[in-house]
Amino acid sequence: MKRRQSVASAAKPAVRRNAASPARAEKLSLGQLDHHLGYFLRRLQIRVFQDFIQTLGPMNVRPAQYSVLLIIAANPGRSQAAVGQTLSIERARLARMLHELERRKWVARRANGSDARSHSLHLTADGEKALVKIKNLAEEHEARLTSHIGSKRRAQLMDMLREFG
């Protein structure tokens, strides 16, 4: 399984680890970067994803895999194309991800009678069991995030991102 070195080697969840990082001491001026929304978006996104990947470590699930599992769970029987469009995942990348999820026996692709080229996606019984565990870990991650940033501010940020995204 691919996993970034920086995450795999971290001893504690990323949200807390970064807050107390000794690297802080060597921070330089951000210059013009201090005025770019993209920089701050990316910085927080990386920290949130690092914490997610680490918390989900016991199940070895990446954020993109998790999102695919949730979309299939919420929309059983829909096509690969519809899942890809919902999540804006490129066709080839989604195909690789689904191949991996089939290999783990969490997802099954069933051919549609009416169109031999179209497949509908379902979670297997194993996939459903795994998703229960995965969701519990994802809840831990979300709870840590909330305790870090505060539930009111988390809700405000969520509202803004929903609106823009």
Add this chain to the structure above:
Amino acid sequence: MKRRQSVASAAKPAVRRNAASPARAEKLSLGQLDHHLGYFLRRLQIRVFQDFIQTLGPMNVRPAQYSVLLIIAANPGRSQAAVGQTLSIERARLARMLHELERRKWVARRANGSDARSHSLHLTADGEKALVKIKNLAEEHEARLTSHIGSKRRAQLMDMLREFG
């Protein structure tokens, strides 16, 4: 130069393109994903980066390269380690990026007299000229973002992200 297919093939800036995307028609229920901050953070971050990459296309500069150029410009003569720590870029990845920026003759590494292993980073005259053009394009990107989300809400989002990040 590496560039994602989805960005390279896009006809219009990503922020506008996505807003009018025909893919919208096939969106499925997000299920539990609708409650994850990380999902919405990542979604907006990708759209903002797509627009940045496309707007900066004439200079062929990626967001991470841009951030390194700005940090060197704002802190001339500082070490690779300090730049990496400020931006949380892994040592090996930053080394590859600096190698590329040296190849383009935008950045120069000078050995420090006191420590043969330590190098200080500077923009070259070519690098400074390039950065003027790059900053102008980055301003275009930022202005489009602001017109898309509104300057007041952009400022609110920026404040929240700064605080959390």
